[in-house]
Amino acid sequence: MNHRHLLPNEIDLLVDGEAGFGVAPLRAHVAECDDCRERLDDARIVVDALEALPHFSPDSRFADRVMAQVPVFIPAHVAARDSVARWVPQSPAARLAAAVAGTSMAGVLTLALVWLAMRGDAVLFVGGLLGDRLRAAVASAVRDLAVALLGDSAIAALQATGPLGASLLLVGFVIAAAGTLAGIRRLATASARRS
Numbered sequence: 373m374n375h376r377h378l379l380p381n382e383i384d385l386l387v388d389g390e391a392g393f394g395v396a397p398l399r400a401h402v403a404e405c406d407d408c409r410e411r412l413d414d415a416r417i418v419v420d421a422l423e424a425l426p427h428f429s430p431d432s433r434f435a436d437r438v439m440a441q442v443p444v445f446i447p448a449h450v451a452a453r454d455s456v457a458r459w460v461p462q463s464p465a466a467r468l469a470a471a472v473a474g475t476s477m478a479g480v481l482t483l484a485l486v487w488l489a490m491r492g493d494a495v496l497f498v499g500g501l502l503g504d505r506l507r508a509a510v511a512s513a514v515r516d517l518a519v520a521l522l523g524d525s526a527i528a529a530l531q532a533t534g535p536l537g538a539s540l541l542l543v544g545f546v547i548a549a550a551g552t553l554a555g556i557r558r559l560a561t562a563s564a565r566r567s
């Protein structure tokens with residue numbers, strides 16, 4: 373007997389029927405050592421019993437049911453970033469087109485609103501073709517929309533300052549659009565890095 377007793381992981385190797393460089397001396401030891409042969413037989417009995425047990429597997433919806441009850445905290449800025457990222461197209465060309473389209477749409481909308489808010493009489497003139505009631509409804513709807521988007525005091529200030537106020541608003545819009553574009557670019561690089 374030229375070998376120490378087997379370690380638990382060496383018994384596992386023999387139970388699993390591993391064949392390798394280190395296994396032959398283990399087998400030689402087991403052939404000579406009653407203690408280790410007994411431990412190996414016990415281990416085989418346990419493994420056979422485990423094999424004979426019925427195999428259970430969880431329901432396929434188990435993970436969903438558990439996770440439905442786990443409160444997963446998503447920070448607001450992560451949720452906002454993810455929902456924006458879902459709307460950002462994948463290819464760079466489509467992303468650029470979407471950014472240009474969105475920015476110019478917002479620009480046209482803003483300019484149209486500012487113009488309409490400052491030229492209420494022009495709206496009324498166009499509306500003259502449409503009849504009194506509709507004209508009043510359109511004028512007040514445009515005003516309400518402008519007030520809702522820009523704020524009551526902004527409209528008042530705009531009408532007070534005239535062209536200067538409009539230019540200031542335009543500058544503000546350009547800054548906001550540039551900020552939006554920069555944000556979209558950062559989102560794009562972030563999602564590209566993640567995938």
Ligand SMILES: [Zn+2]
Pocket residue numbers: 376377378401405406407408409
């Ligand atoms: Zn032994």
